[in-house]
Every structure is written in C-alpha cells, then in structure tokens.
Amino acid sequence: MSQPKTIIEKIWEQHVVHVEPNKPDLLYIDLHLVHEVTSPQAFEGLRMQGRKVRRPDRTFATMDHNVPTLDRYFIKDPVSKKQMETLKENCEEFGIPLADIDHPDQGIVHVIGPELGLTQPGKTIVCGDSHTSTHGAFGALAFGIGTSEVEHVLATQTLWQTKPKTLNVKVNGQLGTGVTAKDLILAIIAKFGVRFGTGYVVEYTGDAIRSLSMEERMTVCNMSIEAGARAGLISPDETTFNYLKGRRHVPKGKDFDEAVEKWQALATDEGAEYDTTVEIDANEVEPQVTWGTNPGMCIPINATVPNPDKASTKNEKDEISRALEYMGLTADQPISSVEIDHVFIGSCTNSRLSDLRKAASIVEGKKVKDTVQAIVVPGSQSIKLAAEEEGLDVIFKEAGFQWREAGCSMCLAMNDDIVPYGERCASTSNRNFEGRQGNGARTHLVSPEMAAAAAIEGRFVDVRKFATTLSS
Amino acid sequence: MEPIRKHKGLVYPLNRSNIDTDQIIPKQFLKRIERQGFGQFLFYNWRFDDDGIRREDFSLNDPKYDNASILVAGENFGCGSSREHAPWALQDYGFKIIIAPSYADIFYNNCVKNGILAIKLSEKGVEQLIEKAETSTYELTVDLEKQVIQDSEGFEATFEVPAYHREMLLNGWDEIAVTLTHEDKISQYEQAQ
Numbered sequence: 210m211s212q213p214k215t216i217i218e219k220i221w222e223q224h225v226v227h228v229e230p231n232k233p234d235l236l237y238i239d240l241h242l243v244h245e246v247t248s249p250q251a252f253e254g255l256r257m258q259g260r261k262v263r264r265p266d267r268t269f270a271t272m273d274h275n276v277p278t279l280d281r282y283f284i285k286d287p288v289s290k291k292q293m294e295t296l297k298e299n300c301e302e303f304g305i306p307l308a309d310i311d312h313p314d315q316g317i318v319h320v321i322g323p324e325l326g327l328t329q330p331g332k333t334i335v336c337g338d339s340h341t342s343t344h345g346a347f348g349a350l351a352f353g354i355g356t357s358e359v360e361h362v363l364a365t366q367t368l369w370q371t372k373p374k375t376l377n378v379k380v381n382g383q384l385g386t387g388v389t390a391k392d393l394i395l396a397i398i399a400k401f402g403v404r405f406g407t408g409y410v411v412e413y414t415g416d417a418i419r420s421l422s423m424e425e426r427m428t429v430c431n432m433s434i435e436a437g438a439r440a441g442l443i444s445p446d447e448t449t450f451n452y453l454k455g456r457r458h459v460p461k462g463k464d465f466d467e468a469v470e471k472w473q474a475l476a477t478d479e480g481a482e483y484d485t486t487v488e489i490d491a492n493e494v495e496p497q498v499t500w501g502t503n504p505g506m507c508i509p510i511n512a513t514v515p516n517p518d519k520a521s522t523k524n525e526k527d528e529i530s531r532a533l534e535y536m537g538l539t540a541d542q543p544i545s546s547v548e549i550d551h552v553f554i555g556s557c558t559n560s561r562l563s564d565l566r567k568a569a570s571i572v573e574g575k576k577v578k579d580t581v582q583a584i585v586v587p588g589s590q591s592i593k594l595a596a597e598e599e600g601l602d603v604i605f606k607e608a609g610f611q612w613r614e615a616g617c618s619m620c621l622a623m624n625d626d627i628v629p630y631g632e633r634c635a636s637t638s639n640r641n642f643e644g645r646q647g648n649g650a651r652t653h654l655v656s657p658e659m660a661a662a663a664a665i666e667g668r669f670v671d672v673r674k675f676a677t678t679l680s681s
Numbered sequence: 682m683e684p685i686r687k688h689k690g691l692v693y694p695l696n697r698s699n700i701d702t703d704q705i706i707p708k709q710f711l712k713r714i715e716r717q718g719f720g721q722f723l724f725y726n727w728r729f730d731d732d733g734i735r736r737e738d739f740s741l742n743d744p745k746y747d748n749a750s751i752l753v754a755g756e757n758f759g760c761g762s763s764r765e766h767a768p769w770a771l772q773d774y775g776f777k778i779i780i781a782p783s784y785a786d787i788f789y790n791n792c793v794k795n796g797i798l799a800i801k802l803s804e805k806g807v808e809q810l811i812e813k814a815e816t817s818t819y820e821l822t823v824d825l826e827k828q829v830i831q832d833s834e835g836f837e838a839t840f841e842v843p844a845y846h847r848e849m850l851l852n853g854w855d856e857i858a859v860t861l862t863h864e865d866k867i868s869q870y871e872q873a874q
C-alpha cells in the first residue's frame with residue numbers, strides 16, 4: 210500500500226504544474242474569487258502589460274466590502290462608488306462573471322462561493338482576502354492572497370507556492386448545549402495563540418468536528434487565519450456531500466455520484482502524519498467573549514479580564530495594558546459586567562441562515578435593550594430572502610433589530626455601518642483589531658447566540674443560562 | 682519592481698508585536714483604485730487623532746525618524762487582512778526593509794512581490810536594534826547578497842531569505858513573465874483535466 214497521506218498533501222500533488230529545485234512549486238488554481246477592494250490594481254497591471262485573464266470561466270466576482278446595507282443603490286462615498294464601478298468595468302472587459310449589486314446572487318464572497326456550489330472538495334481556491342480559508346470547510350485548499358498574486362492568478366491561473374507544513378487540530382469530545390462552533394474556534398485561538406498556525410495549513414479533525422454542520426465548519430475554517438494559518442480545512446464526508454447536492458455549480462446525477470467517489474478518496478488516510486498535532490477537548494469549551502484587540506485575547510463568559518501585573522513577560526504585560534486601555538476595561542473585571550452599545554450579527558464568519566435562526570430563537574418575543582443599537586446583516590441576498598420566507602426578519606424587527614441588505618458591513622466598517630469612537634460592540638465577526646469597526650471602536654467577538662442575548666440584556670450574559678430562563 | 686541588493690538607512694523602531702494590517706493602513710483608505718500614494722495613510726490611526734491632527738506622542742511623528750527606511754518591529758508583523766495596501770503604504774512612506782522576529786504569511790509574500798525585504802531576525806537581535814534605535818540616531822547596512830546586517834558599532838547579524846525570494850528581490854523580477862515561460866506546462870495540465 211502506498212504511504213498514507215493527509216488531504217493537504219493529496220490536493221497539493223493533484224495541482225502541481227511544475228517543480229524545480231530551490232523554488233516553490235507552481236500550483237494550479239481551480240477557482241479564483243474576486244471582490245472590489247483587492248482587484249482594481251491587479252486588472253490595471255494586466256492592462257499595462259497587455260495581458261489577458263487566462264481562465265475567466267474559473268474566475269467569479271462579487272461586490273461586498275463597500276456595499277451599503279440600507280439603500281444599496283445609494284453609495285454616498287464617491288470613492289467607494291468608483292471602486293465598485295471599476296470592478297464592473299473590469300469584469301466586462303475581461304469577461305468575468307459578476308454577481309453585481311442588483312444580482313440575486315450577490316453577497317459576501319465567502320458566503321456565496323459555497324452557496325452556489327462553486328466551492329467543492331479538492332479544489333484549490335484563492336481570493337484577495339484572508340478569510341478565503343472559509344472554503345476549507347469543504348475539504349478544499351483555500352487561501353488568501355495579495356493583489357500582486359491576484360494579478361498573477363488572473364494572468365496564469367497558477368501561483369508559486371512553498372509546500373506548507375501540516376498541523377492537525379484535533380477536537381475531541383462534543384460541544385455542550387449553547388456552545389457553538391464560534392466558541393470552539395475562539396477557544397482554540399485563545400489556547401494556542403494568534404501565531405500558532407503561521408507557516409501551516411491546518412486540518413481540523415476529531416469527533417466534535419465530524420458532528421458540525423457545514424455552516425458550523427465554515428465558521429471554524431473562516432477563523433484559521435486569526436491563528437496565523439493561511440488555510441484550514443476539514444476532510445469531506447456525508448455532511449459535505451449532502452450540502453453540495455443540487456447546488457448550481459455542482460455536478461448532477463451520475464456525475465455527482467462520480468464526484469462523490471473522488472471526493473471521498475481525498476479524506477486524510479488512516480495513519481497519515483502531520484508535522485504538528487495539537488488537541489483540545491470540546492466538552493471543556495464554554496461560550497467565549499474577546500476582551501482585547503486580537504482574537505486570541507479571549508475568555509469564557511464567566512471569567513474576568515486579565516491583569517497585566519500577572520503577566521509572565523514584560524512584552525505580555527505591555528500588550529495586555531495597551532489592550533485594556535484601548536478597550537476601556539479594568540483588570541480583573543468580570544466580562545459579564547461589560548455593557549455594550551451595539552450588536553452586529555453578520556460577516557463571513559456568522560451570517561448564514563443557521564446563524565440567523567439561532568440568533569432569532571434567542572430574541573423571539575423579547576426586546577433589545579433601549580441603550581443598544583442592533584443590526585442583522587445577512588451574508589447574501591439569497592440568505593436574506595430565505596430568512597424572510599421563514600419570518601426571521603419579523604422576529605428580529607419586532608425585537609428592535611434593524612434588518613439589512615447583504616454585505617460585509619460592520620465587520621470592517623468600510624461602508625456607512627461604523628461603530629462610533631469609544632463605543633462598544635458585540636460582534637459575530639472575526640477581528641477585534643483596534644479600529645476595525647471604526648476608529649476608536651471597541652469590538653468583542655462572540656457567537657450569534659451570545660450577541661443576540663447581549664442585545665437583549667445590554668451586557669454579556671451566559672447564553673446557556675439565558676436559554677433556561679427563556680424556557681422556564 | 683526595483684531590485685534591492687544593499688541598503689544603508691536610518692532605523693525606525695516600533696516596539697509592538699502583532700501589528701496587524703488594519704493598523705498599518707486602516708480600511709477607509711482601501712477604496713482607491715490606484716497603487717500609489719498610500720504612504721500618507723501609513724499607521725494612520727496611530728499618527729493622527731480622530732480630528733486628523735498629528736499625534737505628537739506617536740514616535741513615527743518624531744522628526745528624527747523622518748528619513749527612516751528600515752522598520753524594526755515585534756513578532757507576527759503584518760497579521761490579519763491580506764491587503765497589499767499595507768506594503769504599498771510602507772514602501773510609499775519610504776520603508777525599504779523590515780526587520781522582525783516573524784511575519785504573517787500573506788504579508789510576507791506581499792512584501793516580496795513589491796520588492797520590500799522582510800528580514801526575520803531573532804527576538805534578541807530585534808530587541809537590541811530597537812533599543813539602539815530608540816536611544817540614538819541609528820543606521821544599519823543591509824546586504825541581501827551576503828545576507829548580513831551591520832551597524833558602525835560592530836553589530837553584525839546574518840539572516841536567511843529563501844533562495845527564490847532572494848533571487849526575485851535581487852533581480853526585481855516580473856514574476857508573471859517568469860511564470861509565462863512555463864505556459865506549455867500550464868496548458869498541458871489543463872488539457873489533462
């Protein structure tokens with residue numbers, strides 16, 4: 210029998226176009242997703258050199274970062290408007306399919322790729338966006354690239370890549386009730402740090418991962434980059450195939466059965482070796498809240514904010530002090546005592562239909578605290594529509610949430626959805642960096658359920674207790 | 682891309698780790714469709730307050746660093762978003778070389794593609810450089826061919842850049858042109874699918 214391999218090695222080997230000593234491998238790219246922010250300079254580069262897009266049929270574009278979520282046809286900022294128009298012109302010029310602002314498929318690039326069935330097991334997928342790791346949930350090798358690399362892929366459909374090291378993140382046991390995929394990935398980053406994945410591709414394995422739905426797997430893989438890993442993936446299984454069946458770009462009928470056979474063979478072989486393995490027990494994971502200015506600065510809901518005086522190194526002490534100051538928190542303060550001003554349910558981490566359903570189940574029949582402004586931004590227009598068909602929009606609106614149009618929105622506040630200076634937001638997105646949601650804005654990352662409960666209470670609460678009170 | 686071989690320049694120390702690309706260049710400046718002119722927005726929220734007034738307490742605003750071309754920073758530099766606007770802003774501001782114990786993968790690649798040399802140096806080495814640059818006007822000479830860093834006071838450290846990246850930086854290659862010399866192989870691969 211041939212040597213057992215990881216899915217990462219298998220996908221790699223299937224995509225090598227050219228090898229040379231002392232050089233990275235030239236890797237073929239199956240799918241290139243494009244959005245308005247990181248592509249204009251790449252298209253301009255092609256034009257300057259008189260180059261074409263090699264495979265427009267393997268390229269797919271949408272607009273998400275700048276899109277207004279109130280009135281999508283009214284883009285106040287002329288620079289944003291210009292950037293969106295430029296994408297449209299570029300797609301027309303180079304023959305690239307585009308889910309434009311008025312297209313029913315429009316949405317966050319990492320939400321619509323899977324939705325349309327463009328994302329499939331075994332593919333190499335890139336996008337000028339670090340959260341491309343999301344697509345790894347399907348057993349694809351998917352990673353973010355910069356604009357020069359976007360240009361390179363447009364022109365050649367390949368990339369020079371150094372074979373990454375492999376890292377197995379094994380999640381044993383099962384998540385408890387009220388504990389979500391978001392809590393799991395936050396707990397993983399808190400435990401192992403924001404750098405532990407640098408230089409690696411992560412494969413998530415273990416019983417807890419197998420039990421996750423596709424949408425939950427996307428939440429986990431999405432945040433691989435917050436641990437430093439460009440790509441994070443999960444070997445495909447029945448859950449994957451069931452999700453894919455019937456989607457627009459997925460093979461149909463007999464072709465689907467054949468595809469499934471190929472996809473099954475991709476899963477990591479029994480006994481395959483990784484460069485590194487770490488383990489975590491899902492049973493011990495609790496609902497998480499970030500307190501600081503990177504996603505690793507994260508604690509369970511019933512914990513207190515760290516004290517810099519207890520730090521082991523001077524660097525760590527400085528880092529904690531600076532984060533506390535920026536966040537307006539005091540050392541040893543219980544995180545549940547922190548009052549919030551805003552709630553954002555959305556982003557490529559947590560804006561899918563199941564996320565909205567779970568958040569809606571928490572807020573149903575309740576009211577958002579009057580000091581809190583809360584918005585829900587579905588990840589795509591089709592999610593918005595599906596949610597409306599189920600009446601989720603009504604539940605949210607009756608509770609006092611605003612129900613918006615699809616886009617990145619307050620995840621990075623490039624449009625008008627900005628958290629004002631010094632104000633505090635419970636957010637289901639993926640980055641709590643300084644200024645991420647607005648200059649001086651204070652971000653706390655949480656699950657959709659935790660965000661929903663925080664909207665009602667005006668502060669962080671343990672959603673597990675919240676749900677009990679709800680049912681009793 | 683401009684080749685880079687040997688460079689002597691003033692050091693600017695930024696003693697923080699995990700500096701993310703949102704700090705290097707905030708999102709409100711990513712809307713432009715040009716590649717140039719991002720230097721004015723570098724570390725914007727650290728350099729300017731909410732009203733756009735220069736913050737005197739941020740070290741890069743100290744005139745003594747006006748001509749700095751070598752940035753020394755803490756570990757995991759450039760983490761977060763893939764925005765190439767980050768290296769564009771650093772380069773446009775005048776930085777040609779970055780020295781840190783470690784970098785985020787995407788940021789590192791983006792530097793190479795733009796002819797910025799991002800050097801990985803031990804944590805101890807970085808600490809030494811930061812201390813010297815914080816307390817004096819401190820210059821370093823970086824030689825990419827020999828892969829060595831030196832100052833005039835006897836400090837010397839070697840570093841390693843992967844062979845392919847080194848060649849790219851030394852020659853200022855257009856990577857797409859290099860790749861297109863393998864076009865036959867790409868076509869073969871596509872036909873075999």
Ligand code: SF4
Pocket residue numbers: 273274317318319338340556557558616617618620621638639
């Ligand atoms: S939702 Fe946020 S993280 Fe996701 S692609 Fe948009 S800006 Fe990036």
